[in-house]
Amino acid sequence: MIELLTPTEMQRVDRLAIADGSPGIALMERAGAQVAEAILRHFAGARDVLVLCGSGNNGGDGFIAARHLAEAGMHVRVMSAVAREALAGDAALAAQAWSAPLERLSTDHGRPDLIVDALLGAGLRRDVAGPLAAVIDAVNTSGSPVVAVDLPSGIDGATGAIRGCAIQARQTVTFVRCKPGHFLLPGRELCGERLLFDIGISDATVDEIGAGTFANRPTLWQAHWPAIAHDRHKYDRGHVGVVTGGATATGAARLAIRGAFRTGAGLVTALAPAEAAFVLAPALEGPMLRIADTADDLQKLVAERKISAVVIGPGTGVGEGTRKNVLGILATDAAVVLDADALTSFEGEASLLLAALRQRPRPTVLTPHAGEFHRLFRGLLPDAGSKLDLCRHAARQANAVVLFKGADSVVAAPDGRASIADNAPPWLATAGAGDVLTGIIAGLLAQGMPAFEAASAAVWIHGKAAADFGPGLIAEDLPDQLPSILRSFVRPWRDDDPLRVD
Ligand SMILES: NC(=O)C1=CN([C@@H]2O[C@H](COP(=O)(O)OP(=O)(O)OC[C@H]3O[C@@H](n4cnc5c(N)ncnc54)[C@H](O)[C@@H]3O)[C@@H](O)[C@H]2O)[C@H](O)CC1
Numbered sequence: 295m296i297e298l299l300t301p302t303e304m305q306r307v308d309r310l311a312i313a314d315g316s317p318g319i320a321l322m323e324r325a326g327a328q329v330a331e332a333i334l335r336h337f338a339g340a341r342d343v344l345v346l347c348g349s350g351n352n353g354g355d356g357f358i359a360a361r362h363l364a365e366a367g368m369h370v371r372v373m374s375a376v377a378r379e380a381l382a383g384d385a386a387l388a389a390q391a392w393s394a395p396l397e398r399l400s401t402d403h404g405r406p407d408l409i410v411d412a413l414l415g416a417g418l419r420r421d422v423a424g425p426l427a428a429v430i431d432a433v434n435t436s437g438s439p440v441v442a443v444d445l446p447s448g449i450d451g452a453t454g455a456i457r458g459c460a461i462q463a464r465q466t467v468t469f470v471r472c473k474p475g476h477f478l479l480p481g482r483e484l485c486g487e488r489l490l491f492d493i494g495i496s497d498a499t500v501d502e503i504g505a506g507t508f509a510n511r512p513t514l515w516q517a518h519w520p521a522i523a524h525d526r527h528k529y530d531r532g533h534v535g536v537v538t539g540g541a542t543a544t545g546a547a548r549l550a551i552r553g554a555f556r557t558g559a560g561l562v563t564a565l566a567p568a569e570a571a572f573v574l575a576p577a578l579e580g581p582m583l584r585i586a587d588t589a590d591d592l593q594k595l596v597a598e599r600k601i602s603a604v605v606i607g608p609g610t611g612v613g614e615g616t617r618k619n620v621l622g623i624l625a626t627d628a629a630v631v632l633d634a635d636a637l638t639s640f641e642g643e644a645s646l647l648l649a650a651l652r653q654r655p656r657p658t659v660l661t662p663h664a665g666e667f668h669r670l671f672r673g674l675l676p677d678a679g680s681k682l683d684l685c686r687h688a689a690r691q692a693n694a695v696v697l698f699k700g701a702d703s704v705v706a707a708p709d710g711r712a713s714i715a716d717n718a719p720p721w722l723a724t725a726g727a728g729d730v731l732t733g734i735i736a737g738l739l740a741q742g743m744p745a746f747e748a749a750s751a752a753v754w755i756h757g758k759a760a761a762d763f764g765p766g767l768i769a770e771d772l773p774d775q776l777p778s779i780l781r782s783f784v785r786p787w788r789d790d791d792p793l794r795v796d
């Protein structure tokens with residue numbers, strides 16, 4: 295159930311289900327019944343309900359929900375965007391079963407206990423304007439809670455964008471699979487609570503269309519979680535190298551080091567310029583320290599110390615030095631995480647970085663936030679597009695996994711797969727949190743987790759750590775939250791007692 299289907303993919307699934315013998319009106323009957331069931335469960339005290347129906351099948355779901363709510367004893371009014379005669383197909387059938395009068399859609403709603411928004415769903419084709427926009431504004435200012443059918447009207451299901459204006463829902467009831475627009479901002483915020491219902495379309499039918507976008511949930515990456523076995527020593531559990539900044543800029547790298555160590559890397563080494571050595575040495579206990587002043591030094595250390603994953607960027611400074619170090623590290627066999635200054639150092643020179651990435655056979659993860667993303671890829675990607683589209687393009691262009699950070703972090707792989715996270719609490723936006731994230735990614739890469747799964751897992755774990763900690767979080771708190779989260783992913787290790795006799 296973690297696939298996210300665009301409205302176009304959802305239409306294909308609907309068509310397949312209908313061709314397989316589930317009539318469209320039967321799907322609509324179930325969808326409308328689920329909306330009513332959700333309302334009866336969550337808004338049991340509502341007496342006066344206003345159902346707003348659009349001209350398409352979203353409206354059809356609304357007519358059916360209205361019937362069920364009335365049968366359950368609620369006082370239901372239905373306003374329709376078009377007259378009965380103008381409805382077609384399944385929506386017309388659904389409206390026939392609503393025998394009470396249809397009111398003409400208007401802004402004169404009164405203040406019902408609940409408004410059901412069945413104006414626009416997957417069929418949104420253009421920006422909402424004119425009288426429909428006035429209705430949406432009136433709903434949003436009415437003070438009545440709103441349950442949206444499939445999507446809040448005005449939200450683009452593929453991108454999460456507000457097309458002109460959109461309903462702010464308390465709850466959104468959707469069917470079969472969630473859509474990217476339920477996960478991407480601002481759509482996610484306007485959905486309120488999201489409820490997903492089955493309407494009788496099988497997983498096999500969904501599988502047929504081969505969705506490539508996923509909700510970032512443990513089921514997406516858990517099968518790739520690194521195994522821990524007794525017969526493994528620390529060298530088998532991967533060795534992370536973290537390139538540090540100079541004497542006054544080692545904090546970011548130390549956060550990454552702690553993230554990598556807590557994630558289970560067997561060894562972690564700070565790769566520091568000589569000037570930082572006396573600052574770093576007393577600040578490291580488990581992690582080791584090696585001096586690297588040049589790209590050559592870094593390359594040698596990666597090979598000699600068998601470093602399996604390298605983080606570069608946090609606190610390393612923007613400029614020629616970091617650029618050279620990045621290109622040097624990309625030429626090694628280590629998996630690489632490029633963050634912060636490692637990305638910004640290629641502003642205006644992205645072609646240099648992309649050329650190195652394209653010929654690189656080893657796993658690479660780029661972790662830009664919005665500013666870094668746009669600085670790096672300016673002019674290389676289409677001007678418009680959702681965060682999801684842009685991230686996918688970037689991953690293809692860079693032949694690398696790209697993690698486009700934010701409250702709705704997207705991870706995309708060059709093969710087109712993408713995940714969208716929705717579990718980061720607002721207080722995760724704090725200085726240094728991104729540095730810890732790079733360490734978690736490197737810790738997983740070093741243990742052999744594939745890059746798309748490692749980046750997606752790290753994003754989820756990072757969000758969960760922040761949510762578990764709660765407000766007041768600072769980046770330094772994140773690594774200590776990891777053990778209780780990681781515990782649930784550890785694949786069984788044998789701890790049977792050979793001396794026990796039962
Ligand atoms: N399996 C399922 O998910 C099912 C979903 N169902 C529901 O059907 C809708 C999609 O229905 P569709 O008829 O394709 O589209 P809409 O009802 O969302 O809208 C089409 C309607 O609206 C007009 N329109 C488009 N954009 C605008 C605009 N900006 N302003 C005004 N009017 C606009 C367009 O011209 C059409 O007339 C899906 O969301 C579910 O709710 C089914 O119940 C079956 C199962």
Ligand SMILES: [K+]
Pocket residue numbers: 352411412413414415442443444445446447
């Ligand atoms: K809707």
